Amino acid sequence: MKKNSNTLEILIEKALENLPLSVEELRYLLTIHDEDQIELLKRGARQIRSHFFGNEVFLYGFIYFSTYCQNYCSFCNFSARSATARYRKAREEILNISAELEASGVHLLDLTMGEDPYYLTNSGKALLELVSAVLDITRLPLMVSPGVVEAELLQKFADLGVSWYACYQETYSPVLFQKLRSGQNFYKRLYAKRMAKKMHLLVEDGLLLHVGESVGNIFSSILAMHSLDVQQVRVMTYVPPKVNGIPGQKKHHLDEETLIAILRFVFPDRLIPASLDVQGIGGMSSRLMAGANVISSIVPPKSGLKGVSQTTLDIENGKRTVGIVSQALKEMGLQVAEQDTYWAWVEEAKIGNSHGAVRRKAGLSQ
Numbered sequence: 254m255k256k257n258s259n260t261l262e263i264l265i266e267k268a269l270e271n272l273p274l275s276v277e278e279l280r281y282l283l284t285i286h287d288e289d290q291i292e293l294l295k296r297g298a299r300q301i302r303s304h305f306f307g308n309e310v311f312l313y314g315f316i317y318f319s320t321y322c323q324n325y326c327s328f329c330n331f332s333a334r335s336a337t338a339r340y341r342k343a344r345e346e347i348l349n350i351s352a353e354l355e356a357s358g359v360h361l362l363d364l365t366m367g368e369d370p371y372y373l374t375n376s377g378k379a380l381l382e383l384v385s386a387v388l389d390i391t392r393l394p395l396m397v398s399p400g401v402v403e404a405e406l407l408q409k410f411a412d413l414g415v416s417w418y419a420c421y422q423e424t425y426s427p428v429l430f431q432k433l434r435s436g437q438n439f440y441k442r443l444y445a446k447r448m449a450k451k452m453h454l455l456v457e458d459g460l461l462l463h464v465g466e467s468v469g470n471i472f473s474s475i476l477a478m479h480s481l482d483v484q485q486v487r488v489m490t491y492v493p494p495k496v497n498g499i500p501g502q503k504k505h506h507l508d509e510e511t512l513i514a515i516l517r518f519v520f521p522d523r524l525i526p527a528s529l530d531v532q533g534i535g536g537m538s539s540r541l542m543a544g545a546n547v548i549s550s551i552v553p554p555k556s557g558l559k560g561v562s563q564t565t566l567d568i569e570n571g572k573r574t575v576g577i578v579s580q581a582l583k584e585m586g587l588q589v590a591e592q593d594t595y596w597a598w599v600e601e602a603k604i605g606n607s608h609g610a611v612r613r614k615a616g617l618s619q
């Protein structure tokens with residue numbers, strides 16, 4: 254690709270028209286390391302976000318309802334290897350927290366768990382009952398993040414009216430995947446997402462940053478997520494668990510905010526979270542300034558709920574609440590979207606599920 258001073262402007266124009274970048278253009282974005290250029294990249298990402306979403310931001314309520322897990326992920330606080338204290342919230346409590354989050358003004362409820370056998374045995378019967386009970390008491394779209402599950406269970410989620418299936422590959426390097434998700438099947442995880450899309454569930458995928466990946470790994474991971482045509486894509490910096498985790502390894506110049514900006518160029522009209530789970534409320538604005546448009550991991554205080562990465566940061570002091578986030582958004586000239594706007598986006602994205610893959614095939618995925 255021939256580069257000149259207008260290259261970024263040209264890529265902004267392409268993104269504004271929702272045209273896929275070429276692989277050379279993605280490679281170019283991943284090489285940017287000059288501070289002035291990174292600022293231009295982020296400014297471009299904000300312009301693209303503003304074109305597709307105005308100044309509106311979506312808020313996700315996070316309910317990590319079981320921290321039991323049968324897996325041995327080397328980056329996770331709740332790996333089966335870890336002797337950390339765990340909880341499995343009672344159904345009534347989960348329903349109360351869901352209602353509290355809805356009343357506080359979030360746009361979506363994210364029901365997350367470790368791969369807890371209590372919920373997954375008997376073809377996921379207990380999980381289905383819980384999901385059904387939450388759907389009965391909420392008018393909000395529901396995201397489920399239960400780990401890898403069978404296609405039949407995904408179909409039942411879709412039949413119940415679940416909107417999203419979140420399942421993070423963390424990397425599309427099969428070698429690095431084994432280091433991170435030790436003993437798990439790379440292709441089974443990918444297959445679950447493909448199945449979810451077939452069943453018209455929206456899919457969120459994501460990358461973990463500074464776990465020993467190279468720029469080349471990031472490049473192929475972005476290509477893979479683009480090819481999968483996910484509706485929400487997140488990048489999160491690795492925060493080593495207090496015990497047993499692999500050490501953080503930064504092998505390149507890219508940080509979370511720069512990657513959020515690059516993702517905005519690659520996925521112009523998709524959702525990109527600014528997670529409160531890495532740096533708490535203090536890290537929100539830099540991620541929004543990079544083009545994110547969802548605030549994820551809003552957790553009510555006094556609920557006893559944990560975060561995934563930073564398990565307690567800003568939860569009990571009430572800084573991961575809609576009130577605090579809304580105020581911070583206002584100070585940045587952004588605002589919380591209307592509930593109807595989010596529902597409309599979800600419905601439109603579901604229709605696009607069947608067309609999007611075809612539309613996007615012409616670009617990065619080749």
Ligand code: SF4
Pocket residue numbers: 322323324325326329330331332333366367368400
């Ligand atoms: S990342 Fe998820 S699947 Fe892996 S150990 Fe943690 S809770 Fe379990």
